Amino acid sequence: MAAIWTLSFYLVWPACLALTPPAELPHPHNLPPELGLNRSDGSLSVDLPLALRVFSVDYHHVQAPFEIVLWIMLASLAKLGFHWSGRVPAVVPESCLLIMVGLLVGGVIYGVRHSAPPTLSADAFFLFLLPPIVLDAGYFLPGRLFFENLGTILWYAVLGTLWNVLGIGLSLYGVCLLAPDSLGDLSLLHCLLFGSLIAAVDPVAVLSVFQEMHVNDQLHILVFGESLLNDAVTVVLYKLFESFLRLPSVSGLDVFLGGCRVVVVGLGGLFVGLFFGLVAALTSRFTSRAQVIAPLFVFLYSYLSYLTSEMLHLSGIMAIVTCAVTMKQYVEANVSERSNTSIQYFLKMWSSVSETLIFIFLGVSTIQDVHMWSWPFVCSTLLLCLVWRASGVLLLTAVVNKLRRNTVTFRDQFIIAYGGLRGAICFSLVFLIDDFPKKRLFITTTIVVILFTVFVQGMTIKPLVELLDVKRKKRALPTVSEEIHSRLIDHLLAGIEDVVGYWGQHYWKDKFEQFNRKYLRRFLIREDNQASSSILRVYQELERREQRGDEEAPSIVDPRSHSRPLLPEEMDSIRRILSRNLQNFNNKQTPAYSRHTLHQDANRDRVRKSLHRHQSLGERYTFTQVEEAEFSGSHRARKGLSRSHTVCSISPLAVLQEPSVPAASARTTILTSSPAAREEQSAAQHQTSVGGATKKQLSFVLENEKQQ
């Protein structure tokens, strides 16, 4: 049913777009109406022989915004349809489906108009479509994780990209030499130029596939960080080879200057971003009296930083990411809660729309007249891309693993190599090349590579990863003791690492924090908000002391015998509870953030769902409105503060007295009663139905866990 709806959407909208008159026709709408001629070349005004028109349609007046809105509408409806279409999202990643929709639309337009549909212009892409996505990614970047892995990320980004570019370029040149009849006029520089644009991993495509794969934080940041930072290298190499193509000859000095240029572009983008980030933070300090426009400053300053660095031919992506990372902590402290939410929501919305539009346009632009096909070139490009990326990742990881504690496992390496998707950046770059005889071949090859990586690699990466995981899980399940003690050891190690100031990064981090506290925060954050962090710290300290006092009190004496053997379902549920509740550490087990929802709301909805669930069970408990508010409030507070902060951040009264409220046992609970009375009741209940109560509790808690 849903599929039928979506199909009908997809057919209606292209028809609309196809029927809108093409833009290159003249605009006769300011001709006097009394001529009464009905022009058949597109002006849709209904001409009456009177001087005044009662009803008229003047399309050309609104054409440009109208078409833009129609495209955005198509993109958004496609996205909606995708999420409603049943089981499809599980198999096909969103990017693939959007490209297919684009292909469909392009095909319909081509069929109706018999001319090429509008293509994605490089300017529109770089100036309007790319910045929101990168800004969103930069704003929600997990800062600590990023800086901890910065060395590895830079290693992959700079050296990996160089390896890929040179490898692909030189090998393609070799292929051209081997097939001189069809590919003979491609010089080395052409091949290198092509290599530079095809080797770059695209952040948009990577993000859209990875967010469906639920990889852990660390892997996510490695691939994503690499795709962001290799922009500097890619753009520089591309421009370098392009300018080399224009020069009569290339000398060693030019190559050296090119190398310097990489550094300048990267660092320049960084500094531009820093500058604008700090100015934005400063501006946000004064927005307390005009709170509604506070979010606007975030967007304006980021976009300005992007445009400025593009103007100076520096790396715009690096600028905007740096700007977002810099201003985030100060802006969040300065603006109101609602402004913060607005900022986050708008970022997500814009980046979502942008991403959808990019993929649809990729599909549409594939339908063109300008294709030129060459079997050896295309196939060898595909093969070389895969081979060089895999070898590059393997080599680089072998070196970098010697210097890291969290080694990049084989599974991670596979995901990094196989997840190197190409996307719209390559596409736009290939259009920007100066015209030369084989340009159409390059365009075709680029499109094929993009479609291959997005479709084949995008669709198969998830099953392949699961296959790899399955192979490693075949050994016996660990015993409960092993799990618990291992987790204890992991926490211990994390703590010791923090004490040691692992890798001496903490030295710089400490220095930066001191500088931050002494100068930056005082300058950039509003007066009354500066104390909040110390209050939070005191609050946490109180929490901890209270919890410590609680834990030293004698625990509940359980009258049951201890040596009752556990039923297998109970073992299973114990294991599941452990795997879900043992506190996460080291960011290796927490899933990365989602593109399409903000964490807090997702959890709040789930919490509410679980509440409804067990109210319907209708067991012997009473739930008043007060409890519901307390329950969801405490959960919100818990999830809102920090992921690993479960114990400390719950309001003391509500939960420390009733630690089982979230578990919502099947006891008769009148929550305002004192703990002593509660214990009596629970003891009495235990003696009546031991096995039954435990099982119900267990299954009940299971449901609760499932919701979370």
Place this chain on the structure above:
Amino acid sequence: MGSRASTLLREEEIEEIKKETGFSHSQITRLYSRFTSLDKGENGTLSREDFQRIPELAINPLGDRIINAFFPEGEDQVNFRGFMRTLAHFRPIEDNEKNKNAVVSEPLNSRTNKLLFAFRLYDLDRDDKISRDELLQVLRMMVGVNISDEQLGSIADRTIQEADTNGDNSISFNEFIKVLEKVDVEQKMSIRFLH
């Protein structure tokens, strides 16, 4: 950073620490600079407050116990020797050391000593047994508040059941070692200290 470290830490001390813990010279100086950066009072010893100032340690569920592990019985200050002695447990076991151990007394980072360190995190009263209560306390710290006491109790029971061979309802150190025999403790409990 460099000059301050080398003037306050004498060569003889470095040699003694090297012999006792097995760290290299550069590792010791690097850890000494970390020690001094933590030592806000600048009196050559660390107190519990100094450790609690480390932010990630504050949110570690076992933070307090880890901090306690640095301080010898009943004392409130730890000097650099004690600091290094504790950290020595986490040095990776190198292959060439495995042969030398027959003569010298067991180094601090042997498998047994690593496991003893972990065991002591549970065993607060130092009676060489992890009782059910001690296990419950640690479990409660690790799992947060989502689980009821009964749940946690049954998990603790199961843990003791799996380990207990002499039926005294608590886990002794040998039983602890036996339960973890399949776990690669040497690798899990090691930090690669930068040279």
